[in-house]
Amino acid sequence: MIKLDYKLDKQILECLYERMLFSTKLNKMSVKKNFDKLKEKYPYNIIFFDISFSEIIFVEPEKTRCLINTIELRIIEQSKVKFKEMKKKKKFIYEAKGELKKIFKYENKFQSFISEFFEKELETRTCYFCNIHYVNEYKVDEKEYKNEFTLDHYYDKGSYPYLALSLYNLIPSCYVCNSKLKKSIELDVFAPNSEDFDFHKRVKFKLHLSKNCKDLNIKSKADIKIPLKENYSNKYEKYIEVFKLNERYEAHKDIVFEMLQNAELYPESRLKELQDLTGIPYQQIKKDIFNLIDDADLSKQPFSKLIRDMSDELGLR
Ligand SMILES: [Zn+2]
Numbered sequence: 001m002i003k004l005d006y007k008l009d010k011q012i013l014e015c016l017y018e019r020m021l022f023s024t025k026l027n028k029m030s031v032k033k034n035f036d037k038l039k040e041k042y043p044y045n046i047i048f049f050d051i052s053f054s055e056i057i058f059v060e061p062e063k064t065r066c067l068i069n070t071i072e073l074r075i076i077e078q079s080k081v082k083f084k085e086m087k088k089k090k091k092f093i094y095e096a097k098g099e100l101k102k103i104f105k106y107e108n109k110f111q112s113f114i115s116e117f118f119e120k121e122l123e124t125r126t127c128y129f130c131n132i133h134y135v136n137e138y139k140v141d142e143k144e145y146k147n148e149f150t151l152d153h154y155y156d157k158g159s160y161p162y163l164a165l166s167l168y169n170l171i172p173s174c175y176v177c178n179s180k181l182k183k184s185i186e187l188d189v190f191a192p193n194s195e196d197f198d199f200h201k202r203v204k205f206k207l208h209l210s211k212n213c214k215d216l217n218i219k220s221k222a223d224i225k226i227p228l229k230e231n232y233s234n235k236y237e238k239y240i241e242v243f244k245l246n247e248r249y250e251a252h253k254d255i256v257f258e259m260l261q262n263a264e265l266y267p268e269s270r271l272k273e274l275q276d277l278t279g280i281p282y283q284q285i286k287k288d289i290f291n292l293i294d295d296a297d298l299s300k301q302p303f304s305k306l307i308r309d310m311s312d313e314l315g316l317r
Helices: 010-022 031-038 053-057 064-082 086-103 109-122 175-182 237-242 245-250 253-265 268-278 282-290 295-300 304-313
Strands: 137-139 145-147 150-153 170-173 203-205 228-230
Touching: 010 031, 010 053, 010 109, 031 053, 031 086, 064 086, 109 150, 109 170, 150 175, 170 175, 203 304, 228 245, 237 245, 253 282, 253 304, 268 282, 295 304
Parallel strands: none
Antiparallel strands: 137 145, 150 170, 203 228
16 A cells, blocks of 8 residues: 655665676576576477566566566467467466466575565565554564565565566565455555555545544444545455455554544644744644654555545644
8 A cells, every 4th residue: 555666776676686687606506507507408499489587577566577477478389389278278378377487486495584574675564565564573582583574476476476676566565464364366456566556645545433432432333334435436445355464454543543632632733822822833743743754754654544535634734
């Protein structure tokens, strides 16, 4: 639900990533070399004839779907050229992808390296899918660190093994979103690192109060509902459903309940009084009381989107 914007770090990311995957110094046989060797053989010489290793590794989020379509279509075409029987066609596709899986191998050697590298370079704090969990590293003892950080393959690496190491196919996320909910489900919207991702603008938490509440005078969080509503379309319906966002946020209504209570305790006139008393600008006092953060920093803090949308609902911004 939060946009992943790493334009600033793009150059560093690509430079480091390139060193890791292209260098024969780091790997006995670089991934690139292995891929180029595979490309000399049938059917890869046809499937990838005009697609380079770099194009796969650095394919931009907006262009990934198009690259998938091209490669998948070519694999199917070749299966049809070779075989008539459905069973044999399927075996051909399975085996062709099996070879690619061996080359673009994410597990073992690269997984921890890539994960660490992303964590450091992006300074990720919270999950981009749910904005509920922190995904930072923490120290267990002198030697051991534990990690709540996972990288989701936005386009499933099981279905599209050639994208297993693609830089922009990796989305920092929490374990719940990545492994328990999304798994290999394909979402029909652009990834959070895409220019076209606009969940944060299009979908908002709305405040619904039960009928017996008058003038925001809420006695219990049971009187509050905070459904996510998308304006003018339902592009992100599946996204909301897959990550169980409405259900998961339902458990965190106390944040909104507290905001409502504070809104009652600190009307504009009270904030101005506090400003006169302390000399601190009332906008700053308001920010501190309601835990408001700037739009650019939404990924730094859990529940920041919920708080931002609710502050709009309550007219706090
Ligand atoms: Zn998450």
